[in-house]
Amino acid sequence: MQLSDLALAPLDALRSTRSYIADITTPTLRLGVTGLARAGKTVFITSLVRNLVRGGRLPFLSAYAQVRILSAELTPQPDDGVPRFDYERHLASLTGAEPVWPESTRAISQLRVTLTFERTNALARALGPARLHIDIVDYPGEWLLDLALLGKSYAQWAADAMVMARAPARGGSADAWLAHVARLDPAAPADEAAAIRAAEVFTTYLHAARAKEPALSTVGPGRFLMPGEREGSPLLCFAPLDIAPDARIASGSLAAMMARRYESYRAQVVKPFFQDHFSRLDRQIVLIDALTALNRGAHAIDDLSHALEAALVAFRPGARGWLSMFLSSRIDRIVFAVTKADHLPASSHDRLERLLGLIVENAARRAETAGADIRTLAIAALRATSEARASRNGETLACIKGVPLSGERLGERVFDGRSEIAIFPGDLDVDPRAALAAARILPAGEAGLGMGLVRFRPPRLPPEGSTIEAQPWPHIRLDKALEHLLGDRLV
Template sequence: MRQWRNKAESWVQRGLDRRLRLAVTGLSRSGKTAFITSLVNQLEHAGLDARLPHWLPAAEGRILGSQRVPGRHHHVPAFGYEAALSQLAQTPPVWPEPTRGISEITLAIRYCPKNRLKRRLQDTATLYLELVDYPGEWLLDLPLLSMSYAEWSAQQQELLQTPALARLAHPWLTAGAVIAPDSPADDAVLAPLAAGYTQWLHDIKRECGAYLVQPGRFVLPGEYLGAPMLQFVPWVWGAVPAGLGEQHHYGMMETRFEHYKKHLVAGFYREHFAGFDRQIVLVDCLSALNRGTDSFADLSRAVNAIVQSFDYGKTGWWRRLFAPRIDKLLFAATKADHLTPDQHSRLARLLSGLVRAGHRHARLAGIDIDTLALASIKATHSGEVIHRGETIPALQGRRLDNGESVTLYPGEVPENLPDADFWQQQGFDFTDFSPPVWQPEQPLPHLRLDQALAFLLGDKLA
C-alpha cells in the first residue's frame, strides 16, 4: 500500500513539475548577459529579499526558493553566471564579459501552487526554467533559407549602392574583381577574400552603426571560426558562365553558401529554436538613437527581420521544417535606467513602433506579444533637481568612460521617429553608466524584471 502511495505521489509530482525553455536573444550589446545574470539573481533571491512586486507568485509569497541545477543539454556551454557576478562585485564593479554564442543555465523554482486542485494533490511544485542565451544576429540569417546564392549575391549588390557601405567595401571588392568565376577553386584565394568580406561586416557595424549584418555567423562564428563553410562572399562582379561546379571559384562559393544554410542556419532552428517555449528579444534603442538616423533605421530593419522569425507560421514550409512552439514573445527595450522614469513609457512605445509591422502578423500566428522598457541592472538613481527655479527630473550615476559621478538630465526619448532636421540640429546623447556598487549578498537592483517575469512565467506558476 505504501509503495503504491509513494508511486502515486511521485507520479502526481511529475505531473505538477514543469519545464520551460525560455530563450533570450538580442543583437550584440543589447544586454543579454546583464539580463540573464540579473534574472537568475532575482530568482535566487525570490521569496527572500528580491523586489518583485509585479510578479504575483513572489508578491503572494508562494515562491519557496530557486536554485541552479545541472542542465539537460550537455552539448550546450553553460552560461557564466558566477563569473558575471564576480565581475559585478569587483571594486570598482565592471560589466560582465558578454557571451558570444549559445549558452544555457537551468533553475529549479520551488513554489506553492495557487490552483486548488493542484494544491490538494501536492503542497509544492517545481518549475525547471531553462534560460538559453543566443545571438540575435543568428535570427537575421533566416531569410537566407529561401534564397539561392545568386539571389543573395544580388541582394548584397544592392546594399553596395549605399555610398558609405561601398566605400568601406573597397578592399574586398578590388580583391574579388581580379578573380575569374570559372578559375580553379583555391582556398589560398578564397580564405583571404572571405576574411576581407568579414572585416567589412565588422567595419559597417562599427563605423556605420549597421545592425542588419548577414551572414550572422561571419561576425559571431563561435566554434566555427575558420571553417570553410564560412569562407564565401557574394558574387558582385558581373555575369557568370552557366554550369560552374565546385572545382571553380564561383561554384565552390555557391556550395559553401548552401552548406552554411543547411548546417548553420537550418541546424540552429532544428536543434535549438524548435525547442524554445518562450522568447524575450532585447533591444538597445538608446545606443542606436545616439548613433544617428541611419543606424536607427538599420536597427528598425533588423528588429523587423527578427520579428519575421516568429512569423513563419503562415508560410507552411518553415513550420513543417521546424515546428516552432513559442507562444509568448516579449520585446524589451533595455537600459531604461539611462532615462528618468517619466521617459520609460515613451521608450516602450518607441520599441512598440519598431516591432509593429511584424507584431500584427505574429498575432495571427497565435503568439502573445508584449513590449516593455526595463533595466536588468539599474546603474543610476533617479530624483529631481532645481534648475533656474524649475524642478526637473534627473539621474545620478557614474559615467562609464571616466568613472566620474554625475547628476544629469538625459533628455527625452522620441515616441515616434524625429524628422531629418532634428537629427541634424541636435541628435541624442544618452550617457553610458558604470555598474552600480553592489553587495554580493544583496539582490541586484533592476527596473521591471518582475513585469518581464509576470508576462513570461506568470501562467506557469499558477
C-alpha cells in the first residue's frame, strides 16, 4: 500500500460518512399507489417519475411552478427485499418508434426519487437546499380486500363468501362454484386433492365474476385474484365451505384443513403485507377506472362504491382495536383519481370529478372516515387523445381524437391501429346526482353512456436521448394530484 492511499483512506471514510448522514437525515415520504388491475398504476408512476426527473408541464405543483425544484433523480431504494419498479423498461415501451403501453405488473414494487429543492422561507433557505426522498410503492388494490380477513374467523369468512356468491348481482357467474361446494361435506375427512380442486373452482369463479364486471372487487381473498409471487403456493389452497358463521369445526375434517390454511394465509401473507408495507405509507393515491363502471350500469357502480368503502376502511385514520395493530394510521392525505380522463373532452373533466366526488363521499360516510384529507380528481397520467370539435345539425360538439389500438371496435368498425378518429363520447350531466342516476339505470353490460370504450394507442413521444432537450409529456391534472400528495412537503 502506498502512503498516498493511506492518507486518503480517512478522508474517503469521512466523505462517505457525510453522505451517509445526509442520507439518513433526509426525510422520506412514502407514497402508496394502488388500484385494481389495469386501473393505470404503471402508467401513472412512469409518467410521474418522467415528469419530475426530465421536467414537465406542471403548473399546479407549486414548488415546480416556482422553480424551486433544483434536481430530481432516481436513487437506490431502501428496501432490498422489494422488487424495483422497472421504470426504464416502461419508459422504453412508451418512447419506442412504435409506442406501446407498458406490460402489466402483478405484484408489489418500489422506486425512490430524491428531490433537492429550495425552501420558501427565507431563513430556512439560507441553510441551503433541502432534500426529500419519495418512496413510491406500487401494490395491487386487490390486496386491500384482505384487510377484511384480519377481523374474521374462517367460519365467519366462509359464511360471508357463500352469501356473496348467492347474491343476484353475481348474475350466474357463481353457479359452477355453488354446484361444486354443494357436493363438499365440511365434516368429511381432510383431503388434499379436494382442497386443491375446491380452491381452483373458487378462484375460477372469482375471476369470472370480475371479468363480467371489472369494477367488481369486494370478493377476496386478494391473492386469489392477484397472487403476486404466491402463484401456486399451498397457502392459496383453501376455499369457503357452506358452514354457519359460528360452526364448530371437527378436527381432522375438510373444514379443519381449510380453516388451518386460512389461518396460515392470514399470518404469512396478509399480516406481513399490512405490517411491512401498508402501515408505513404516508400518502396514498387510489386509481379507479371509473369510465368502465359508468358504462356498465347499476351493478358495476354499486360494486365500485363497495370497493371504495372497503378501501376507505383500510385508510381510516385512527382505526381502533385489532386493526390498529396493523395500521399506524399515518396516511393523512388520500387522492382518489379516475384515470384515463382523456377518453372525455375537457368540458367533461370537472363533471367526472364531481361524479367521483359523490361516489367517494357516500362511501366515506358509510365507512365513517374522518381525519384524512381526501381529494377526488379526474386525471390522465399520459394523454393519448386531443380535443376536437364536430358539428351536428348546427350544434358544435366537443369530441376527442386519437388512434384506437389495432383490433378495437366501435359498432361495426374494427380499427387497424393507424387511422385517427374523432369520437363524440356523449355528455355527462352537469349535476353529478343526475349523472349517477343516469348511469345507474343502465342495464348491466350495456355501453350506456357511450363514452369511448375504445382503447387508444399511447401518444407519439420523442425518443429519450440524454442530449435531446426533454419534451414534456401530455397529461391531465397529474400536477394537481402531485400537489395534494407532495406539495406540503416541498415548502
